[in-house]
Amino acid sequence: MRRLSRALGPAGGAGALxxxxxxALALVGPFVAPHGAAERVGAAFVAPTSEAWLxxxxxxxxxxxRLLHGGRxxxxxxxxxxxxxxxxxxxxxxxxALAPGPVETALMRPLDVLLALPPFLVLAVLATxxxxxxxxxxxxxxxxxxxxxxxxxxxxxxxxxxxxWVEAATARGERIAAIAxxxxxxxxxxxxxADAGVRITTAISLVGTANFLGLGxxxxxxxxxxxxxxxxxxxxxxxxxxxxxxxxxxxxxxxVNVTADALTQPGRRYGGTPAxxxxxxx
Amino acid sequence: xxxxxLLSGRAGHSLSRRGFLGVLGASSALVLGGSLVGCSSGGxxxxxxxxxxxxxxxxxxxxxNSSSDDTLHPFVAASWGGGMVMKNLFDKLCAYDDDLxxxxxxxxxxEPNADGSEWTIRLRDGVRWHDxxxxxxxxxxxxxxxxxxPANKFPGAxxxxxxxxxxxxxxDARTVRLPxxxxxxxxxxxxxxxxxxxxxxxxxxxxxDEPPVGTGPFRFSRWEPGDRVxxxxxxxxxxxxxxxxxxxxxIFVSQADTRLNALLGGEAEIAxxxxxxxxxxxxxxxxxxxxxxxxxxxxxxxxxxxxxxFTDPAVREAIKLSVDRQEIVDTVFAGYGEVGNDxxxxxxxxxxxxxxxxxxxxxxxxxxxxxxxxEDLRVTLHTSDVTPGFVEAATLFVEHAKRAGITVExxxxxxxxxxxxxxxxxxxxxxxxxxYSLDWFFGxxxxxxxxxxxxxxxxxxxxRRFFQARATMDxxxxxxxxxxxxxxxxxxxxxxxxSFAKWIDGAxxxxxxxxxxxxxxxxxxxxxxxxxxx
Numbered sequence: 048m049r050r051l052s053r054a055l056g057p058a059g060g061a062g063a064l065x066x067x068x069x070x071a072l073a074l075v076g077p078f079v080a081p082h083g084a085a086e087r088v089g090a091a092f093v094a095p096t097s098e099a100w101l102x103x104x105x106x107x108x109x110x111x112x113r114l115l116h117g118g119r120x121x122x123x124x125x126x127x128x129x130x131x132x133x134x135x136x137x138x139x140x141x142x143x144a145l146a147p148g149p150v151e152t153a154l155m156r157p158l159d160v161l162l163a164l165p166p167f168l169v170l171a172v173l174a175t176x177x178x179x180x181x182x183x184x185x186x187x188x189x190x191x192x193x194x195x196x197x198x199x200x201x202x203x204x205x206x207x208x209x210x211x212w213v214e215a216a217t218a219r220g221e222r223i224a225a226i227a228x229x230x231x232x233x234x235x236x237x238x239x240x241a242d243a244g245v246r247i248t249t250a251i252s253l254v255g256t257a258n259f260l261g262l263g264x265x266x267x268x269x270x271x272x273x274x275x276x277x278x279x280x281x282x283x284x285x286x287x288x289x290x291x292x293x294x295x296x297x298x299x300x301x302x303v304n305v306t307a308d309a310l311t312q313p314g315r316r317y318g319g320t321p322a323x324x325x326x327x328x329x
Numbered sequence: 330x331x332x333x334x335l336l337s338g339r340a341g342h343s344l345s346r347r348g349f350l351g352v353l354g355a356s357s358a359l360v361l362g363g364s365l366v367g368c369s370s371g372g373x374x375x376x377x378x379x380x381x382x383x384x385x386x387x388x389x390x391x392x393x394n395s396s397s398d399d400t401l402h403p404f405v406a407a408s409w410g411g412g413m414v415m416k417n418l419f420d421k422l423c424a425y426d427d428d429l430x431x432x433x434x435x436x437x438x439x440e441p442n443a444d445g446s447e448w449t450i451r452l453r454d455g456v457r458w459h460d461x462x463x464x465x466x467x468x469x470x471x472x473x474x475x476x477x478x479p480a481n482k483f484p485g486a487x488x489x490x491x492x493x494x495x496x497x498x499x500x501d502a503r504t505v506r507l508p509x510x511x512x513x514x515x516x517x518x519x520x521x522x523x524x525x526x527x528x529x530x531x532x533x534x535x536x537x538d539e540p541p542v543g544t545g546p547f548r549f550s551r552w553e554p555g556d557r558v559x560x561x562x563x564x565x566x567x568x569x570x571x572x573x574x575x576x577x578x579x580i581f582v583s584q585a586d587t588r589l590n591a592l593l594g595g596e597a598e599i600a601x602x603x604x605x606x607x608x609x610x611x612x613x614x615x616x617x618x619x620x621x622x623x624x625x626x627x628x629x630x631x632x633x634x635x636x637x638x639f640t641d642p643a644v645r646e647a648i649k650l651s652v653d654r655q656e657i658v659d660t661v662f663a664g665y666g667e668v669g670n671d672x673x674x675x676x677x678x679x680x681x682x683x684x685x686x687x688x689x690x691x692x693x694x695x696x697x698x699x700x701x702x703x704e705d706l707r708v709t710l711h712t713s714d715v716t717p718g719f720v721e722a723a724t725l726f727v728e729h730a731k732r733a734g735i736t737v738e739x740x741x742x743x744x745x746x747x748x749x750x751x752x753x754x755x756x757x758x759x760x761x762x763x764x765y766s767l768d769w770f771f772g773x774x775x776x777x778x779x780x781x782x783x784x785x786x787x788x789x790x791x792x793r794r795f796f797q798a799r800a801t802m803d804x805x806x807x808x809x810x811x812x813x814x815x816x817x818x819x820x821x822x823x824x825x826x827x828s829f830a831k832w833i834d835g836a837x838x839x840x841x842x843x844x845x846x847x848x849x850x851x852x853x854x855x856x857x858x859x860x861x862x863x
Contacts, residue, residue: 085728091606091660105606106660106721179741261714261741267724277720280586284610 059309065302069295073118082109084116084269092278092285101287104278110288116269117292121299124181124263125250128188129243136193137239140200141227144208155201158194166191166253174262184263188253192246199242203235210234237311244307248300255296271296377841377862385861386576387840389413389599390588393581396555401535403526403543404476404483409601409854410581412523414558416854417577419526419543422450422469423517424851427623429677429764431517432851435464435527435544437503439520445512445800452503456567458529459542459549466499471530473497473507485524487773512800514807518678518766523849546572546857556581566857573842573860585717589835592617598837598861604717605663608833617835624676624847625666625829627762628657628718630710630726632823635785636756638708642821643701648708649687650694651733652726654827661721662830669826672815673774676829676847679767679808681815691733698734707736711758713747718830719759726827753783763849767811771795775818784823791817838862 055063082088086108093103101110139158143151161169170187177183204227207213213230221229257263258272266273271292278288393399393410400406403415422436433439438451456464477486477494496508513519527544535541540549544567547560557580562572580597582588585604592600593616603611608619632639632648639645654668667675670687674680698704712723723739730737742751752758760783762770773779776795777787791814798810818824832853836843842859846852 087656087660087728091663092610106724175743261743265739265741266712266720267727267739280604281606282586284606 055306055309059306062302062305062309065298066306069118069299069302070122072115072295073122076115076118080109080112080115082112084108084113085267086112092281092288094285095287101291102285104274104285104288105281110274110285110291113269113274114271114291114295117271117274118295120181120264120268120270121251121254121258121272121296124184124254125188125247128185128254129192129246129250131185131189132192132196132246133239133243135189136196137200139193140197140202141204141231142223143197143201144204144231145223145227151201155197158197161190162194162198164191166249167256170253170257170262174257179262179265181264184254184257187257188250191253192250196242196246199238200235203238204231207231207234240307241311244304244311247307248304251296251300251303377839377860379841379862381573381842381858381860382862383573383860384575385573385863386578387574387599387856387859387861388578388580388597389601389856390580390582390591390597391601392583392585392588394555399552399554399581401541401549401552401558403528403535403541404481404485404524407484407523408581410579413601413854414560414579415526416545417547417560417579417856418541418545418549419528420456420545421526422452422520425521425764425766425847425849427847427850427852429624429674429766429847429850431515431521431766433517434851436520439517441514441516441802443802445514445516445802446509448507448509448513448516449500450505450507453567454503456544457565458544459563459565460529461565462529464527464544465502465530466505467530468527469505470497470499471532472527473505475528475533476525483524485522487779488519488522488525488769490772491519511796513768514800514802515766515768518768519772522765522769523763546855547574547577550576568857572857574856577856592835592837595837598840599843599859600835601832602717603833603835605661605665605830605833608665608835609663611835618838618840618843620834620836620843620845621665622832622845622847622853624764625662625831626764626848627669627673627675627760627826628716628722628828628830629669629671629760630723630825630827631758631760631783632825633753633756633783633785634821634823635787638703638706639756639823641701641703643697644703644706645821645823647694647697647701647703647706647733647735648730649825650690650697651730651735652825652827653689653729655689656729657722657725657827658830660725661718662828665833666828666830669828671819671822671824671826673762673770673824673826674764674767677764677767679811681812681819683812684816684819687819689729691729694733694735704734705736706734707738708757709738709740709755711740711742711747711751711755713742713744713751713759715742715744715747716759716761718828719761722827723759753781758783764847765849768799771799771814786818786822 087106088099088109089103089107091103091105091107095102099109101114104110104113139154143154169191173187174183208231213226216226216230255272258270259276264270264273274292275289282289391410391413392408394408400411403419406412406415420435423431423433423439426432435453435456436450437453439448441448452464452469458464474494476483477489477492491509491511491513493508493510498506500506529542537552546563546566548563550561551559557578560577562575566572582591585602588600589603589607591597611617612619632645634640634645649671658666658668670684672681698706710723712720714720720741727737727739774781774783775786777789777792795814798807798814801807801810832848839862840859841862
């Protein structure tokens with residue numbers, strides 16, 4: 048713990064704390080929420096009271112309860128999308144690094160085309176073509192991230208693949224999959240972690256935007272992005288219905304970014320080091 | 330072109346959906362005329378009082394079309410903003426009053442023969458076009474022929490589908506005789522429809538290059554498609570020394586919040602269609618005057634009764650019993666409305682008030698479904714932000730229906746494709762209409778052949794009885810026949826009319842002469858009686 052704290056530094060520590068708080072809010076929230084997510088407790092857009100600490104939303108539902116119910120979907124969707132993207136993009140990047148030539152070209156050129164497309168365009172096209180919902184969000188956010196991840200992984204893997212221990216493994220006749228998993232992956236965690244920090248922030252933002260625009264989750268589900276969209280017409284009447292979910296998204300995004308940034312600062316010893324990449328296996 | 334062609338015309342379908350029909354979507358209300366006193370719903374600031382003042386430049390914000398869809402053609406302008414422009418440039422033969430009875434405008438007399446198979450229209454004397462020419466029977470003949478020309482595919486042709494355009498006859502300089510394909514007892518109720526303006530003889534194009542020439546209270550000055558239309562006072566207007574304003578600028582702003590902010594920020598003097606909750610708040614703060622329409626607009630869920638699971642009358646009845654209408658009115662419309670009773674036209678002549686109000690009864694709904702073997706019913710309701718209040722009403726309905734054991738899943742569609750890709754394509758959607766006569770609505774949405782038959786209500790026998798009722802000259806018998814038609818719709822139809830929501834407008838305290846008017850009525854959308862205090 049102390050090692051982690053030292054590795055993070057003060058800014059990273061604050062970021063990590065923010066992430067932990069928001070994660071706890073999202074994961075435990077539904078169990079401690081005073082009301083159901085769809086339960087009406089009063090008139091629409093009522094300012095905070097002792098019964099409804101954050102007031103009510105556009106249909107008279109408790110904003111605090113919806114806030115506590117609404118974090119899971121964003122986290123799950125963001126994590127699922129990035130998991131998918133790292134699985135596919137990582138595999139493509141590793142194969143491209145270890146099998147240069149036609150295989151690399153066949154794998155990377157189509158991704159270059161995809162990389163040229165703005166992530167939101169991918170999302171909008173998928174949502175229009177195949178309907179709305181959680182699966183579409185995961186697929187779209189995943190797809191939007193695959194090219195970038197594949198490139199990062201390929202570049203990092205290329206750098207490591209010329210090291211002696213990789214050549215030794217190759218000389219031992221180890222299979223390409225084993226080399227990738229045992230020799231290369233553990234030594235590219237640092238750039239991957241730095242990359243993931245930025246990507247999580249982008250993914251959260253994209254998932255929030257998709258739900259805000261109605262391309263993803265559908266009402267009456269409680270979701271932070273949806274809450275902002277649903278209540279924006281009452282921003283001046285009852286700002287907490289919009290501000291509370293917006294703050295949660297912002298704190299989560301900034302927290303993740305700051306934490307990842309701190310973990311990958313030069314000189315910090317967590318998740319791989321320049322020495323490891325330069326000099327040998329960890 | 331026969332009636333069937335007219336009713337199923339594709340162009341007519343899409344266009345009328347967006348404006349006329351309550352595609353209340355990106356649209357806005359206009360509530361005008363008379364005095365504000367007694368019409369404001371509550372505590373907002375009083376509007377300007379005293380004698381109307383001449384002069385001034387008034388800016389009104391209203392929703393309109395995008396620059397590519399915008400038009401100056403009175404037979405095409407479908408958005409609320411477009412309709413408002415037309416209302417001030419042109420005139421109709423007759424128009425609805427606030428109670429949806431009809432009053433004459435350009436027509437002096439509109440009278441039928443004994444059986445309603447022929448109608449005679451005599452125009453008001455002394456009316457001049459903006460270019461100084463006198464209004465004549467030739468203008469009326471051209472207007473009707475141009476509107477009904479099948480090649481034009483104007484949506485308004487649906488309104489006058491019963492008129493035999495080939496048989497039109499000019500009787501004298503101000504009088505025209507209209508033979509009917511089918512007799513009708515109340516032609517004025519359809520002549521008051523959205524598009525039925527009188528245009529000048531020979532006019533077919535309306536643009537900046539060929540500026541519209543009307544008989545309305547304002548002359549055309551400038552058009553910036555998708556943005557604004559500028560008008561100036563018609564000094565030769567035929568009605569009571571009106572209008573008061575020197576200049577009128579109608580500015581198109583699609584977002585309701587933005588419209589209200591324009592008013593609050595002093596960028597406009599009138600904002601149309603203020604969101605209901607915002608209106609309630611503004612009444613308390615008193616920053617602007619708030620006016621609401623006497624009658625509300627129809628908001629409904631519509632089931633296609635030829636699609637599963639709605640082919641079963643028990644399922645339709647159960648759905649109708651599973652809506653807490655009062656909660657929707659109180660919550661979504663902030664109390665600015667009335668509950669619906671699954672029928673169009675609350676407040677209109679011939680509306681059947683004798684039917685009992687359908688109540689929220691989830692237990693009865695559950696029992697009906699159990700009896701029909703449809704327990705654990707699951708349905709998908711397609712909704713969209715296309716019209717204020719749609720998504721909110723649908724969201725509340727999900728919870729209401731749960732208590733009846735019905736699982737309602739919402740599918741939210743983009744506003745720009747809702748009317749073309751979802752509505753009438755999916756079995757369970759949402760709809761909304763402006764205020765018109767029952768004659769007009771039945772012809773548009775309930776006759777078998779109508780392209781806008783959004784409940785798949787196709788019953789030849791009902792059609793026959795509707796045409797018979799529409800042609801019944803005896804008012805008492807006609808009312809009785811309409812009551813029967815409505816009872817059948819109430820019992821077995823596919824509409825769940827949950828609310829009649831009022832239109833709300835906000836105005837600067839400098840504005841006088843603005844009052845609540847029923848949407849689509851004569852005063853709605855007209856600035857001829859509005860004035861600005863100094």
